[in-house]
Amino acid sequence: MLTVLYNGNVIQCPRLVASVSAGSSYENTLQYTCAACSVVHVLCHGQDVLGGAVIAIPQTKMISFNFPSFEDTQSCAYVGVFEKDKKTYKKILAVIEMVTVNQVELLPPPKEGQPFQHEATFSCDSCGVEEVTVNGIPLETSLRRNTIGSIAFYTATASSVTVRFTEYSPTYEGVYQAKFVGDGETATKTIFEIGYGDKQQSVTTAAPQTTQAQETKTEETKTEETKTEETKTEETKTEETKTEDTKTEEAQVETTTITASM
Numbered sequence: 001m002l003t004v005l006y007n008g009n010v011i012q013c014p015r016l017v018a019s020v021s022a023g024s025s026y027e028n029t030l031q032y033t034c035a036a037c038s039v040v041h042v043l044c045h046g047q048d049v050l051g052g053a054v055i056a057i058p059q060t061k062m063i064s065f066n067f068p069s070f071e072d073t074q075s076c077a078y079v080g081v082f083e084k085d086k087k088t089y090k091k092i093l094a095v096i097e098m099v100t101v102n103q104v105e106l107l108p109p110p111k112e113g114q115p116f117q118h119e120a121t122f123s124c125d126s127c128g129v130e131e132v133t134v135n136g137i138p139l140e141t142s143l144r145r146n147t148i149g150s151i152a153f154y155t156a157t158a159s160s161v162t163v164r165f166t167e168y169s170p171t172y173e174g175v176y177q178a179k180f181v182g183d184g185e186t187a188t189k190t191i192f193e194i195g196y197g198d199k200q201q202s203v204t205t206a207a208p209q210t211t212q213a214q215e216t217k218t219e220e221t222k223t224e225e226t227k228t229e230e231t232k233t234e235e236t237k238t239e240e241t242k243t244e245d246t247k248t249e250e251a252q253v254e255t256t257t258i259t260a261s262m
Contacts, residue, residue, distance in 0.1 A: 010034055011082050015197075016094035020070040022185075027066045030093065034084060039063065041081035042093065044074065045136040054078065063093060072098050075188035076136045077175040092135065095175055097188045105192045110168040117164040120178075120191035127182030129156035132163065132191075135174040139163065161191055 013032035020026045032039070039056040041048045042063070050056060053074065055064045067074060075097035082089045110116040132139045132154040140153035143166070150169040155162050161178050173195045179188045 011091045018096045025068050029062050029064045037082050037084035040083050043079040044076040072186045104190050106197050107194045113167050116168045119162045121160045127180045129178050130181045131179040134176050
C-alpha cells in the first residue's frame with residue numbers, strides 16, 4: 001500500500017544519489033537532523049533492509065550504506081521511516097541504481113483528483129521494461145475493470161514508458177524507476193520524479209542573504225538620513241548664530257550712537 005511521503009521540515013536529510021556498477025563495492029553515509037526522533041525502518045522495494053546493507057547509528061544520527069558487491073536487486077529508492085512524538089514520517093534517503101538516466105525530469109505534483117499521465121523515453125538494444133515502481137512499490141501494468149478511485153498503472157513500448165493516473169493522489173509522490181531486461185541482464189533506471197526534490201533547502205539558504213541585503217540597504221538609508229538631518233541642524237545652528245551675532249553688533253552700534261549724542 002502506498003503512503004504519503006513527508007515533505008516538511010521535521011526530518012532534515014540530504015538525499016544520496018549514486019550510480020553503481022554491478023559487482024562493484026559501494027559505501028557511503030548520510031546524516032539526518034531531527035529532535036527526539038528515531039529511524040525504525042529503511043525500505044527498498046517495499047521491504048525493510050535496515051540491519052543489513054543499511055545501518056542506522058542513532059548516537060550520531062548517521063545512516064550507513066555498505067554494498068560489498070552491488071546487485072541490481074539493490075537498485076531502488078531507499079525510504080526512511082522515522083518516528084517522533086508517536087507519529088510516523090517517511091522521507092526518501094537515497095536513490096541508488098546501476099544506471100542513471102541523464103536529465104531525469106522533476107515534475108511538480110498535479111492537481112489532486114485530476115487524471116494525469118507522463119511519458120519517459122529511453123533507448124537500449126534488445127531490452128524491454130519488466131517493471132515500474134514508485135518508491136519501490138510496483139505499479140499495475142493495466143487498468144482493471146470496474147476501477148473506482150485513484151489507480152496508477154503503466155504501459156511500455158520499445159522506446160518509452162507511460163505512467164497514467166485515473167485520479168492523481170499525493171500517495172503517488174516520489175521516485176519512479178523502471179527495470180529493464182535484455183540479454184539475461186537487468187538494469188534499474190530512474191525515469192522521473194513527482195514532488196519537490198531537495199529544492200526547499202536551497203530556498204531556505206537563500207532567504208537570509210536577501211534579508212541581509214535589505215537590512216544593509218535600510219541601514220545605509222538610515223545613515224544617509226541621519227547625516228542629512230545632522231547637516232541641516234548644523235546649518236540651522238550656524239545661521240542662527242550668525243543672525244544673533246549680527247543683531248548683537250547692531251545693538252552695540254546703536255548704543256554707541258546714543259551715548260555720543262548725550
